[in-house]
Amino acid sequence: MLRLDELETLSRLSAGDLSPHEAAQLRADLERRPELAAALEQLTSLNRAAEALPQTIGASELEMLVARVARPRRNLIEARFAITAGLAAAALVVVAARLSFANREPRPRLVALSGSVRLDGRALSSPSQAIALQSGSVVDCGAESASIIESRQAMVLLARESELALISDAPATFALQRGTLAATGPAVHLAAGDARFELNGRGVLSWEPEDELVRVTSGMETKEPAKLGFKWLRLPVAATAAAVGAVTLFVLEGRARVTLDSTAPVEVAAGQKWSSGSTRPSPIATSAALTASAEPVDSNPNQKTASSVKTTLETLSRDQLVSEVKRLKGENATLSQQNKEMQKRLHELDPKTAAQTENFYRTTPEELRARAEHGEVRLHPPALIDEGSHTFNPDLVRDVGLQPSEEAEIRNIYARSNQRLQDGLTSIYIGIGGDANVASTLDISGLLHEIGTKTPRQDVQAAGLIASRERAGLEQPSNPNEGSGVLRAYRLFWREEDQVLQELDQLLGPDRAEQFINHRNMSHNTIATRVRP
Amino acid sequence: MELDEATIQRARRGDRGAQDAFLRRYAGPLHALLKRAGTLNTEDAVQELLAKLLSVLPRFNPAGSAMLTTWVFTVAHRWLLDQRKRRHLTLVPLEQALDIADRTPGADRMLEQKQMSSLLESAIARLPDEQRRIFLLAQVHQQPLEALAAVEGVPVGTVKSRLHRARAQLLALMAPVLRKLEGEGHASPRRA
Numbered sequence: 200m201l202r203l204d205e206l207e208t209l210s211r212l213s214a215g216d217l218s219p220h221e222a223a224q225l226r227a228d229l230e231r232r233p234e235l236a237a238a239l240e241q242l243t244s245l246n247r248a249a250e251a252l253p254q255t256i257g258a259s260e261l262e263m264l265v266a267r268v269a270r271p272r273r274n275l276i277e278a279r280f281a282i283t284a285g286l287a288a289a290a291l292v293v294v295a296a297r298l299s300f301a302n303r304e305p306r307p308r309l310v311a312l313s314g315s316v317r318l319d320g321r322a323l324s325s326p327s328q329a330i331a332l333q334s335g336s337v338v339d340c341g342a343e344s345a346s347i348i349e350s351r352q353a354m355v356l357l358a359r360e361s362e363l364a365l366i367s368d369a370p371a372t373f374a375l376q377r378g379t380l381a382a383t384g385p386a387v388h389l390a391a392g393d394a395r396f397e398l399n400g401r402g403v404l405s406w407e408p409e410d411e412l413v414r415v416t417s418g419m420e421t422k423e424p425a426k427l428g429f430k431w432l433r434l435p436v437a438a439t440a441a442a443v444g445a446v447t448l449f450v451l452e453g454r455a456r457v458t459l460d461s462t463a464p465v466e467v468a469a470g471q472k473w474s475s476g477s478t479r480p481s482p483i484a485t486s487a488a489l490t491a492s493a494e495p496v497d498s499n500p501n502q503k504t505a506s507s508v509k510t511t512l513e514t515l516s517r518d519q520l521v522s523e524v525k526r527l528k529g530e531n532a533t534l535s536q537q538n539k540e541m542q543k544r545l546h547e548l549d550p551k552t553a554a555q556t557e558n559f560y561r562t563t564p565e566e567l568r569a570r571a572e573h574g575e576v577r578l579h580p581p582a583l584i585d586e587g588s589h590t591f592n593p594d595l596v597r598d599v600g601l602q603p604s605e606e607a608e609i610r611n612i613y614a615r616s617n618q619r620l621q622d623g624l625t626s627i628y629i630g631i632g633g634d635a636n637v638a639s640t641l642d643i644s645g646l647l648h649e650i651g652t653k654t655p656r657q658d659v660q661a662a663g664l665i666a667s668r669e670r671a672g673l674e675q676p677s678n679p680n681e682g683s684g685v686l687r688a689y690r691l692f693w694r695e696e697d698q699v700l701q702e703l704d705q706l707l708g709p710d711r712a713e714q715f716i717n718h719r720n721m722s723h724n725t726i727a728t729r730v731r732p
Numbered sequence: 733m734e735l736d737e738a739t740i741q742r743a744r745r746g747d748r749g750a751q752d753a754f755l756r757r758y759a760g761p762l763h764a765l766l767k768r769a770g771t772l773n774t775e776d777a778v779q780e781l782l783a784k785l786l787s788v789l790p791r792f793n794p795a796g797s798a799m800l801t802t803w804v805f806t807v808a809h810r811w812l813l814d815q816r817k818r819r820h821l822t823l824v825p826l827e828q829a830l831d832i833a834d835r836t837p838g839a840d841r842m843l844e845q846k847q848m849s850s851l852l853e854s855a856i857a858r859l860p861d862e863q864r865r866i867f868l869l870a871q872v873h874q875q876p877l878e879a880l881a882a883v884e885g886v887p888v889g890t891v892k893s894r895l896h897r898a899r900a901q902l903l904a905l906m907a908p909v910l911r912k913l914e915g916e917g918h919a920s921p922r923r924a
Contacts, residue, residue, distance in 0.1 A: 200907070206900035216892060241910040242903055248852050249871045249902075255774075256763040264763070264775055265755040269783040271746065334776050335815065367773045637882055639791035640807045652885060 201238055209239050213246070306331040307350035307371045314344025314359065320644075324592055324720040337364045340378070348373065353384035366390060375446075379405040383452075391446040393459060394475060400453015406446045446475040449483055559721075560713040561700065567671035574664040574730030578692040580620060580643050581613040581699065592720035599715045605706060609715075612702045616695050617643070623691045624650065631684040647726070650684040662686035663730040666693075692726075734801060737794055744790045754789070755782055758804050761873060765805075768856055768868050769812055781811050805875045809883045812865060848909070855905040863898035870895050 211217050212225050229236045256264070309318060311327040317339040318330065325344070332338075332348065339362045340346055348355045348363070350371035357363050361378020365371065372388040372395075373380070380403070382389060387398040391406050448455060449472045457465040457473050467473045471480040515523065558566070559579060570577065591606055601609075624646035625638045631653050641649060651659060662682070666689040668674040676682070679690055703712040715721065735743075735757055742750035762781060767774040785807055792803050856864055866884075869875045870891070877895070881888040903910075 200904075203897075203900050203904060206903045207896045210896040210899040210903075211892075214892070214896070216896070237911075238903065238907070241907065242899065244910055245852070245899065245903055245906065246871065248848050249867070250874070252764070252768075252849050252852065252872055254760050254764060255767045256760055260775075261756070261759050261763070264759055264779060265752060265782075267779050268755055268786065269779075270748070270751065271787045333780070334773065335780060367776065369776075634882065635793050636803045637806060637879075639793065640788060640803070640810055645810075 201234065205235065206238060206242075209235070209242055213239065213242055306333070306368055307348050307353075307365060307373075308332065309336075309338055309346060309348050312345045312347060315341035316344050316346045317341070328590070328592070332365045332368070334365055334368045337362065337376070350384075353382055353387035355380050355382045355387070355389075375404055375406050377406055379403065389448075392475060394446055395458040396448055396455055397458075398448075398450070398453065398455040400455070400469065401451045402453075402455060403449040403451065404446070405449075448473045558717060560716040564672065567667075568673065571664075571667040571671040571673055574660070574667050576663050576667055576670075576689055576726075576728050578689065578726040579696050580692065580726065581617045581695070592718075595715070595718045595720040598718060599707070599711055601715070608706055609703070612699055612706070616699050619698075620691065620695050621646070623695075624688060627684050627687050627691070628653075644726070647688055650688050654683050654685045658683040659685050660730050662689060663728055666690065734799060740792070740794050740800055743786075744792065744794075751786055754786070758782070758785070758801075762804070762808055765808060765868055765873060766812070768853065768872070769865060770857065770861070771812070771815065777815075781808060784811065802875060802879050805869060805873060806879055806883055809865070809869060809875075809880065813883065851906060851909055852902070855902050858905060859898055859901060863894050863901065866891055866894040867898035867902070871899075 208217070208221075208225060212222060217225065229239065308329040309327070309332050310329050311318075311323040311325040313325050316323045316325055316327070318332075319337055320339075323330070329349075338346055338348065338357060340357050340359050342359055344359045346357045348357065348365075350368075353371060353373075355363070355373055358379045358381070361380060362376040363380060364374045364376060366374045367388075370386065370388050372390060373382075374390040380389075381401075382398055382404065383401040385399055387396075387402075389396040389398060389404055391404060396404065448457065448467060450467045450469050452469050454469065455467045455473070457467060462478065465473060465478070465480060467480040470483055472483050473480045562570075562577075591601065591609075595601070596606070620643050624643060625635075625641075628638050628641075628646055628650050629635050631650065633649060633653060637649075638646065654662070662685040665674065665676075665682070666686055669676055669690070670693055676690070680687070682690075700712065700716070703715065706712070707715060735753060739750045739753050743754045759778060759782060763774060763778045766777050766781070771777045785804060788807065792800065794800070856867065859867060862884075866880060869880055870877060877888050877891045881891045884891060
């Protein structure tokens, strides 16, 4: 049997990728070694077979597929011409659609409950309105976050630091990418790795190490279970013993079926767990382990301390007791102060707090100078990019007192900005050698990324330093249209940021514009880089 | 067959008939690409991808150097990469794939039962993800290596290496079948 590297060399020969010397050497080998010559023949057959692979979809299925494809919205004038001609066809389509989709379940809906939840990379404000998920949507819960996804047959709570993708919406199938989710419903379809789960009841699916599982499930208990219709249990530590680095399903009520490509389906009953490392389900824990773990983790040491203190107190005199009370009061005051300081520091370090305190309206000169010291660049691309259809959070509308006409104009402001950024970045990208048609397939972040990859590393770093100094007013560009692609892209983002703020100022007045921009329910995109630590 | 420029222009402007022609031209190849690339729920995925293509079609520049087909496959290629980032695909490493092939007891029987193409399909499915993607786009759908390199963000040489590696692996996986075909005097499949 020939080695892989020999087969690769044959492929290079057939593609003309060998140097003349290498090719001559290989041709000599081909004459000496019949098995090599035979492999070259086989390679030719393989290439032909690959080019002649058949279609994977039949003609009728293809027509149905084409009919189902959503068309972009057309403008009103064009649509009017189409209305008459398409009226009869539309009636048929409506009837067909009603017949075809009558039994389809509605799209699963996502509600971001708390913290930093991202949908397809876009940050959502929490709590969010119910958002319909598309097949392929990815929900990413950050630290201190949680979100809930509901379909007709299932309710899924995605815990913090977890990621989930909707891989099918008929039936709704949720693929856990990492972290933990809890689910309940009569037919919950889940996937993780190469395993598929159909849960009828209530369970927890986890794909992370043991200690993480304990932490996450503990956190989930605090999410107002009564409101969500869940009855959360603290999973006993013993239950997670097999969960290290593996996919684990805990069935708390009802039953589940686990399917893997390679093995027969496995039935998992209530009180059992299934792990990817084992072929059969096993009990979650013994009743003794459940009882032991039902106690708070830190309660046992306290009980022991209280017991020993009680014994000691009985032996003390009154003076000793007064002295002990005084000491404990002092210790209590010190601990209380330490606790306050630690809570304050913890609050400051919380990313959510940092996000809430960031000023998105106009960064102060001091903040800009501080950023310039580190070569820190913060860009805020338009967050409301779904032109024409963005719905503002009701709290935001109420607090800022937005009128419908103002909402419409804000959408226009962001849509125009988005278009200018798209055009400007495309122009920069093409200017540094990018292909126009490749550019047409990229969105704003994609274009920025491509511009970054086409710019030498040292120029990217220099751009960060120069741009942050320019933004802080410490340096004036000799010519704003000169410099590396990345530097010009940074300037473009900031011009747009300023332009959007200026237009919002004109529309709402500076005070309301600031209130709008910095409202807790306003969503923001932030791209940040830093040259120096 | 490529669409004529007038149809492309009308499709870009939102003409329903031209859009249908565009969709009919590319739905089949894209279905084949996505299915062989291991995309789950292929029909839904193709539907989503075609809708995306229609929405970005006005940005396609017919006067540009790239042909529409290359542009369409560039969008599809990016879409595949994006899906790969979103989902964890199960990959079979080469060594394992070769083991599976070598230990397959019924290779001869399979030859009798299946056509060359279906055997090739299953061999392609065993390729590592990035090699499979390049093989499908370059060999099956004949996309230029330069365009693939631009989307993958790697030099053309790397794309070539992946392609040659994929061919070598497929050859190793299918050698028993190919030898059998030669031994029995079966005609090699020819391009239609």
